[in-house]
Amino acid sequence: MLVFGRHVAYIIPGSINGYSVDFLVDTGASAIALNAFTAKRLGLEYLDGEEVAVKTAASIEKAYRINLDEVQVGQIKLYNVSALVIDGPEPARTLLGMSFLGQLDIESSGERMDLKQKF
Numbered sequence: 001m002l003v004f005g006r007h008v009a010y011i012i013p014g015s016i017n018g019y020s021v022d023f024l025v026d027t028g029a030s031a032i033a034l035n036a037f038t039a040k041r042l043g044l045e046y047l048d049g050e051e052v053a054v055k056t057a058a059s060i061e062k063a064y065r066i067n068l069d070e071v072q073v074g075q076i077k078l079y080n081v082s083a084l085v086i087d088g089p090e091p092a093r094t095l096l097g098m099s100f101l102g103q104l105d106i107e108s109s110g111e112r113m114d115l116k117q118k119f
């Protein structure tokens with residue numbers, strides 16, 4: 001967890017297609033978002049995805065919409081999860097957005113966030 005002023009940012013370890021990734025939990029992101037360098041490290045063929053424009057905090061960027069075979073955080077494992085690969089260095093840390101989080105129950109209290117898989 002990181003604290004920025006009064007804002008808390010949750011960093012959690014996980015994996016994409018079996019490769020380790022540190023996620024920044026971002027309920028404001030519509031999907032998992034990662035930069036091109038990370039996508040290449042994970043062996044993702046993102047250039048085959050649908051090209052889209054995405055609005056980031058700084059500007060509008062070119063991105064590629066893809067599906068990830070498997071995303072895991074703790075004991076929670078989801079399959080065929082939508083993601084965006086942004087063509088450039090941002091985001092510096094992979095964002096765990098609502099394409100994953102929207103399938104969970106989320107409870108946060110102060111410095112603690114609990115993620116539970118819906119059944």
